[in-house]
Amino acid sequence: MKLSFSGAGFRHPTFVLALAVMLGATMAEAKPKISIVEKTYAVDATTASALVKQMGQRGPNGYWAYTDWYVNWTGNCDLSVKITYTMPKHKNEAKLDPAVRENWKTFLVALRQHEEKHGTHGIQAAQEIEKTKCANGNAVIDKWSKQDKVLDKRTDHGKKEGVVLN
Template sequence: MRMKFLSIRLLVKSLCVAVLGLSFGAVMAEAKPKVTVVNKTYVVNAATAQDLIREMDARGPNGFWAYTDWYVKWSGSCDLSVSITYTMPKHKNEAKLDPELRKSWKSFVTALKKHEELHGAHGVQAAQEIEQTKCADGDAVIRKWSNQDKVLDKRTDHGKKDGVVLK
């Protein structure tokens, strides 16, 4: 199941850290509850934008070019943890790409990662909300934030409106 989460306080903190040039993952590691992030990749090797898109369509996780899976777990004493797994495309040999396509690829991957991090933030937000309610009705909170993933993808056309475009 695809799930996601992040409070306004953490969002503001994330934005401040981003301005300072620090990684989003470092902010998430400081968040309460405990957040674990796993980064996975799948390989593409095409030399044209059209062929890269074909490869990502064929090899991407769950029918997407990238995917974020988050899972919130809590105990009877309301100890919470969030596991976030990002799966992204990785080009086998970017250096062999035409310089213009290489630039487009790098921009595409950066925008795609930012989009996926928004999904990951939903998982953190879900966990924080569950913690704030002392684990009362966590399943409803999970459904709420899982739905926000769908809203995000619809609003951004799976990130295309935010630069997830390969030319």
């Protein structure tokens, strides 16, 4: 059975390690298998308002960033989660005014943290499916998919968490 969910929103070993510890496992024991794919799209505007416009136009599905998680399980209940993060990447940050560059960097950190919350939902879905020995997997996927929507509604797609560029 293969199911996925996309949440509006580079392999980072510290994040994976922190996530495994947070979820109560060491890297060697971490189940299900977690793979992370990093994608970017280019922006090159030099003002905050122009960057906002470009991200709206060039970002995945009209979002500034996007997280897609995909849970896969076998008949033996071997689970894996593939998390794909798509984030903006400036072609030449040196062209940004120093104040805009500082805001851009802060924005990217907050945006990444928000997207990682979506990724965590995929891992939690897989862990819950594993605990039930792969029973009711579709219902679990639906539950965590809804949590992605709740997260975005509660945080206004991260704006309440600092995902602001001005």
